[in-house]
Amino acid sequence: MREVISLQELKRIAQVSKLELSEEELQGFFEDINNVVSRFEKLNDLDLQDISPTSHLSWSEPPFSSDEPRAGEGGEEVLKGAPQVANGYFVVPRVVDKEEKENEDRRV
Amino acid sequence: MSDFTTTIGLEVHCQLLTQAKMFCHCSTDYIGKEPNTLVCPVCLGLPGSLPVLNQKVVELALRAALALHCQILPQGVFHRKNYFYPDLPKGYQISQYDLPIGVDGFLEFYSRGVKKKVRIKRVHIEEDAGKLIHEGVFLPPGTSGVDCNRCGIPLAEVVTEPELSSPEEARDCLMMLRNIVCYLGVSDGNMEEGSLRCDANISLSSSSLLGVKVEVKNMNSFRSVYRALSYEVERQRKLLEEGKPIFQETRHWDEVKGVTVSARGKEGAEDYRYFPDPDLLPFSIKGEMIEEIKSELPELPLQREERFMTEYELSQGEAEILVQDKEIADFFEDTLRDFNEPRMVCNWITTEVFKNLKELGIDISQASITPAHLAELLKMVDKKEISGTIAKSVLEEMFATGARAREVITRRGISFISDEKELENIVREVIEKNPQSVADYLSGKEKALQFLIGQVMKETRGQADPELTKSILIKVLSSEE
Ligand SMILES: [Zn+2]
Numbered sequence: 001m002r003e004v005i006s007l008q009e010l011k012r013i014a015q016v017s018k019l020e021l022s023e024e025e026l027q028g029f030f031e032d033i034n035n036v037v038s039r040f041e042k043l044n045d046l047d048l049q050d051i052s053p054t055s056h057l058s059w060s061e062p063p064f065s066s067d068e069p070r071a072g073e074g075g076e077e078v079l080k081g082a083p084q085v086a087n088g089y090f091v092v093p094r095v096v097d098k099e100e101k102e103n104e105d106r107r108v
Numbered sequence: 109m110s111d112f113t114t115t116i117g118l119e120v121h122c123q124l125l126t127q128a129k130m131f132c133h134c135s136t137d138y139i140g141k142e143p144n145t146l147v148c149p150v151c152l153g154l155p156g157s158l159p160v161l162n163q164k165v166v167e168l169a170l171r172a173a174l175a176l177h178c179q180i181l182p183q184g185v186f187h188r189k190n191y192f193y194p195d196l197p198k199g200y201q202i203s204q205y206d207l208p209i210g211v212d213g214f215l216e217f218y219s220r221g222v223k224k225k226v227r228i229k230r231v232h233i234e235e236d237a238g239k240l241i242h243e244g245v246f247l248p249p250g251t252s253g254v255d256c257n258r259c260g261i262p263l264a265e266v267v268t269e270p271e272l273s274s275p276e277e278a279r280d281c282l283m284m285l286r287n288i289v290c291y292l293g294v295s296d297g298n299m300e301e302g303s304l305r306c307d308a309n310i311s312l313s314s315s316s317l318l319g320v321k322v323e324v325k326n327m328n329s330f331r332s333v334y335r336a337l338s339y340e341v342e343r344q345r346k347l348l349e350e351g352k353p354i355f356q357e358t359r360h361w362d363e364v365k366g367v368t369v370s371a372r373g374k375e376g377a378e379d380y381r382y383f384p385d386p387d388l389l390p391f392s393i394k395g396e397m398i399e400e401i402k403s404e405l406p407e408l409p410l411q412r413e414e415r416f417m418t419e420y421e422l423s424q425g426e427a428e429i430l431v432q433d434k435e436i437a438d439f440f441e442d443t444l445r446d447f448n449e450p451r452m453v454c455n456w457i458t459t460e461v462f463k464n465l466k467e468l469g470i471d472i473s474q475a476s477i478t479p480a481h482l483a484e485l486l487k488m489v490d491k492k493e494i495s496g497t498i499a500k501s502v503l504e505e506m507f508a509t510g511a512r513a514r515e516v517i518t519r520r521g522i523s524f525i526s527d528e529k530e531l532e533n534i535v536r537e538v539i540e541k542n543p544q545s546v547a548d549y550l551s552g553k554e555k556a557l558q559f560l561i562g563q564v565m566k567e568t569r570g571q572a573d574p575e576l577t578k579s580i581l582i583k584v585l586s587s588e589e
Contacts, residue, residue, distance in 0.1 A: 012379070016190075016191075016379045016381070017192075018192045055185055055384035055390065056384065056386070056389055056390060058389060060389070061389070061391065061392065062160075062161065062388065062389035062390075062391050063160055064160070064161055064162070064163035064166075064391075065128070065131075065132075065133065065160040065161065065162050065163065066128075066162070066163065066164075067126050067127050067128050067162050067163065067164035068127065068128055068133060069127045069128040069133055069134065069135035069136070069137075070128075070133040070134075070135075071135075078144055078147055078152065079144060084248070084251070086245070086246060086247050086248060086251075086253060087143070087245045087246060087247075087253070088142055088143040088144055088145075088255075089143050089144070089241065089245065089247070089253030089254055089255055090144065090194075090253065090254040090255075090256070091247060091248060091251045091252075091253060091254075092194040092251060092252050092253075092254055093250065093251060093252070094242065094250045094251050094252050095193075095194065095240065095242075095252055
């Protein structure tokens with residue numbers, strides 16, 4: 001295994017993905033991810049000098065939709081699958097103050 | 109006070125005025141709606157659903173980008189901006205990254221009567237998030253409620269270069285930007301309701317010191333933008349003068365306390381892991397579409413303001429007040445069609461009409477008075493058929509009842525006394541009844557004249573022309589000497 005992603009970076013990736021990993025799991029992922037990512041290194045062998053980045057494989061024009069509102073599929077149907085509901089709201093654990101502010105920063 | 113240069117840049121989000129959301133057909137009319145009623149699998153991010161771009165979103169964003177003189181990129185690509193928060197069901201926001209709608213534009217505006225120009229870095233489109241509530245409705249303890257009605261409403265984000273040099277300039281720039289999107293019909297620009305949101309970055313520097321950028325968020329009105337940035341200027345200036353460091357951070361404006369508060373603990377958090385959204389193909393923007401939208405751009409607020417200054421000989425300040433609200437500017441010009449006295453119409457609109465609107469708590473579009481009706485009233489004032497004072501009270505009734513000036517005047521039995529002979533008789537009577545005031549006036553007490561005018565008004569139940577009354581009084585009194 002070649003270390004492409006450090007343990008430090010891996011911990012950060014877990015953090016921003018809101019994953020709590022045990023030491024053991026971290027070790028496991030550390031090896032797995034590095035094995036996978038090392039394979040991508042092979043791509044560096046390719047000569048991409050004159051090729052612009054490709055974000056999609058299909059370059060046909062996408063369909064557009066019209067600006068016509070239709071009745072949503074909201075209401076009870078939507079809330080049915082939620083673990084907890086109150087007064088039409090999805091109920092989630094309260095976002096603590098500090099985290100709330102921290103996350104507000106990332107909001108649009 | 110040390111010599112620091114203030115540098116401010118703005119990041120403005122406007123909700124686009126589409127009927128349907130950005131990638132689905134849910135309605136965008138979410139204000140006051142029951143929670144989670146305007147949602148579908150797409151905007152809830154349910155597995156297996158696929159977004160399809162609403163064409164109108166591109167059109168509106170193009171309109172804004174073109175009005176801001178941006179260079180339009182031939183191809184748009186959507187990226188996923190990844191972060192976890194309960195109001196973002198998908199776990200990512202569909203946004204744009206390196207290929208926005210437009211880049212390298214500029215915006216011109218007036219600040220303190222001087223024309224300024226700020227460059228626009230980019231205009232891009234993205235989807236709005238939902239809303240979290242923590243109080244106000246019954247929720248189990250320790251929980252928050254999520255309403256996804258706002259999820260997927262289209263936004264245009266406009267980013268300026270950091271070129272604004274004071275909080276005042278930043279506010280004036282934002283006001284112009286708001287006016288532009290309103291004129292364009294791109295957004296309703298309502299800051300209180302959150303359809304227009306503004307973040308700012310601000311730094312202070314001196315010849316020997318490079319500025320440190322601080323982000324300020326949570327400013328919900330033009331006034332709070334001005335207050336928050338003024339607070340930041342002072343805070344940073346004090347720190348610099350005391351030789352203390354300024355941290356690169358995000359701060360939240362606390363409207364009640366009037367301070368900005370550090371949003372700590374965000375180190376390392378800002379990693380959005382942008383990548384092209386595989387669900388959405390790149391879309392191209394064709395030259396014809398750009399040309400078509402360009403040709404349909406309406407007259408913009410700054411052009412209109414400058415036209416008002418040259419065409420109607422209004423001051424920059426007067427023109428600015430009128431154009432700030434497109435409906436008001438339209439009302440002004442429509443009134444001129446029937447009564448071509450720009451300055452007088454401007455004065456009446458910016459004082460009396462505004463006063464009535466404010467008292468009734470309505471916009472001009474909701475008022476029962478029409479430009480033609482105002483013109484009719486002002487014509488009467490102009491011809492001295494009624495006095496300005498009476499016209500004001502007639503206008504009030506016109507606003508309240510929707511009646512026309514003539515109806516109100518007939519109903520109230522108002523007839524304007526502009527007959528000089530008739531007025532002179534009343535003036536003579538008043539003089540006779542108030543010898544003391546006459547003596548006071550003749551001995552040089554100017555105030556006595558006002559009292560005598562008041563008495564004439566009382567006699568005529570306010571129906572005398574005040575200017576005429578004054579001149580007759582002076583004439584008669586001078587012959588008394
Ligand atoms: Zn939807």
